[in-house]
Amino acid sequence: MAWDFDTDSAYAERLAWADRFVRDEVEPLDLVLGSPFDKANPETVAVLEHLRAKVKDQGLWACHLGPELGGQGYGQVKLALLNEILGRSSWAPSVFGSQAPDSGNAEILARFGTEEQKTTYLYPLLDGRIASCYSMTEPQAGSDPSLFTTSARRDGDSWIIDGEKWFQTNARFAAFFIVMALTDPDAGAHHGMSLFVVPAGTPGLEIVRHVGVGTEAAERGEHAYLRLTNVRVRAEDMLGEQGQAFAIAQTRLGGGRIHHAMRTIGMARQAFDMMCERAVSRQVRSGTLGELQMTQERIADSWIEIEQFRLLVLRTAWLIDKHQDYKRVRGDISAVKVAMAKVAHDVVLRALHLHGSIGISNEMPFSRMMVDAETMALADGPTEVHKQVLARQVLRQYTPSTTLFPSYHLPSREAAARRYVDGLLEHVVAQY
Ligand SMILES: Cc1cc2nc3c(=O)[nH]c(=O)nc-3n(C[C@H](O)[C@H](O)[C@H](O)COP(=O)(O)OP(=O)(O)OC[C@H]3O[C@@H](n4cnc5c(N)ncnc54)[C@H](O)[C@@H]3O)c2cc1C
Numbered sequence: 001m002a003w004d005f006d007t008d009s010a011y012a013e014r015l016a017w018a019d020r021f022v023r024d025e026v027e028p029l030d031l032v033l034g035s036p037f038d039k040a041n042p043e044t045v046a047v048l049e050h051l052r053a054k055v056k057d058q059g060l061w062a063c064h065l066g067p068e069l070g071g072q073g074y075g076q077v078k079l080a081l082l083n084e085i086l087g088r089s090s091w092a093p094s095v096f097g098s099q100a101p102d103s104g105n106a107e108i109l110a111r112f113g114t115e116e117q118k119t120t121y122l123y124p125l126l127d128g129r130i131a132s133c134y135s136m137t138e139p140q141a142g143s144d145p146s147l148f149t150t151s152a153r154r155d156g157d158s159w160i161i162d163g164e165k166w167f168q169t170n171a172r173f174a175a176f177f178i179v180m181a182l183t184d185p186d187a188g189a190h191h192g193m194s195l196f197v198v199p200a201g202t203p204g205l206e207i208v209r210h211v212g213v214g215t216e217a218a219e220r221g222e223h224a225y226l227r228l229t230n231v232r233v234r235a236e237d238m239l240g241e242q243g244q245a246f247a248i249a250q251t252r253l254g255g256g257r258i259h260h261a262m263r264t265i266g267m268a269r270q271a272f273d274m275m276c277e278r279a280v281s282r283q284v285r286s287g288t289l290g291e292l293q294m295t296q297e298r299i300a301d302s303w304i305e306i307e308q309f310r311l312l313v314l315r316t317a318w319l320i321d322k323h324q325d326y327k328r329v330r331g332d333i334s335a336v337k338v339a340m341a342k343v344a345h346d347v348v349l350r351a352l353h354l355h356g357s358i359g360i361s362n363e364m365p366f367s368r369m370m371v372d373a374e375t376m377a378l379a380d381g382p383t384e385v386h387k388q389v390l391a392r393q394v395l396r397q398y399t400p401s402t403t404l405f406p407s408y409h410l411p412s413r414e415a416a417a418r419r420y421v422d423g424l425l426e427h428v429v430a431q432y
Helices: 009-032 042-057 076-086 092-096 102-112 115-126 185-192 245-281 293-323 326-354 356-360 366-378 383-395 410-431
Strands: 131-135 151-155 158-169 174-182 193-199 205-211 223-234
Touching (some): 009 042, 009 076, 009 092, 042 092, 076 245, 076 293, 102 131, 102 245, 115 131, 115 174, 131 158, 158 174, 158 193, 174 245, 185 245, 193 245, 245 293, 245 326, 245 366, 326 356, 326 366, 326 383, 356 366
Parallel strands (some): 131 174
Antiparallel strands (some): 151 174
16 A cells, blocks of 8 residues: 655655755855846856756755756656755745746646747746746736637738737746637637747837835836737747647646645745744743743644645645546635635734744745735636635536435434344344
8 A cells, every 4th residue: 555654765865955055055046146046147047057956966956847848847746846845945946946837837838838938938048048938818807718808819820819818927028928819709718718929029019117026126127017019920829729728828837836836835834933942942920931821822733734735735736647637626726725825824924923023024035925925816816716626626526416304314314223233133033
């Protein structure tokens, strides 16, 4: 029977190396350097190159990708164990070649891209030489793709795209955009939309403004409001088949959601560690904060929630490795997505609260973490939608009761049990 919570010793050693490396050599970058996606900045590129070489030496570069794409083909469980370390740092995913949104974009380019698209976009992306943007959400519609209006119309050998996109992560750094557009409005959202690879600088592609999250200043914001006016791309720039955008997006988002969840374990643990340090350090009249029962309850609840969440993430990663099919684990991924936002929110809020005024100040990372936690509840679909997905999938496994009372109605079950036991007694008593 295969049932094992151990990490094999060779990989455990690599994880121990990653843990030290991220703590000593990567986390400091978060505090003093700008975005790791800014490939136009020679400092960023040089630092990334230097650190990536060390990661590659350890065989941990893009470890979720197959060897044909320069990775190790370790799969999702091993990636989960690594990602919970990387989740402590905003630079770490870029140093290890698993940064969103590039990782998801690389995944769909690898699976659905043409040779030309792979050469022009995928390989430079995998090498970390360029950054990318995924363009789906629109100002008037996010959760419900049937309300998207960005369209592409055929014009000879070209497509002409018109519309607006909203909250476009890394648009300011992107060398290309993967844009979702309606190509056949009559076919509806599921079959009438297609994806296009649009190079940055294409005439008509305009960043209306940059948008920051939380209290971030707009000029530093990394999520753009994008407008496409008569943007002409070649027919060969379509990614995948016409009408396939929704199906491809689900593949992309399936991976993206679980990868975020893996990293969220790291962030929640970081908040938890800070909370525990505070609990044993801060004095109150009767001793330390940690000696107060309400503090102990916060710590116990947080520990349990993080461990429960971690098990759910690892089990879902294991299911993805086993089935190699995101569709089969859609409900599980939705469960992870919902739990991720709640665990992050609850643990970070408790940690912030236990730190008092310094906790809410800009001298601690909790406000940013709170915004990150809320982002988990919105980006890639809000919590409500994922609860619906999960519940629908669960309910599909049940059939309605055909009797007046529920099938587990005790008097009915007791009558059936009585008939069974009477028959059994008649049989065994006659025998002995
Ligand atoms: C940090 C961040 C980065 C992002 N990056 C990108 C990106 O790179 N590319 C991209 O295309 N998009 C990106 N997004 C957009 C993201 O995918 C959307 O925010 C998300 O799909 C929700 O859409 P919306 O913001 O329009 O909210 P809405 O769809 O307006 O939903 C708002 C709220 O309404 C409620 N709601 C909506 N639908 C339902 C429902 N069916 N049942 C019950 N309640 C419902 C929920 O409470 C929800 O939170 C990003 C978002 C964030 C926060």
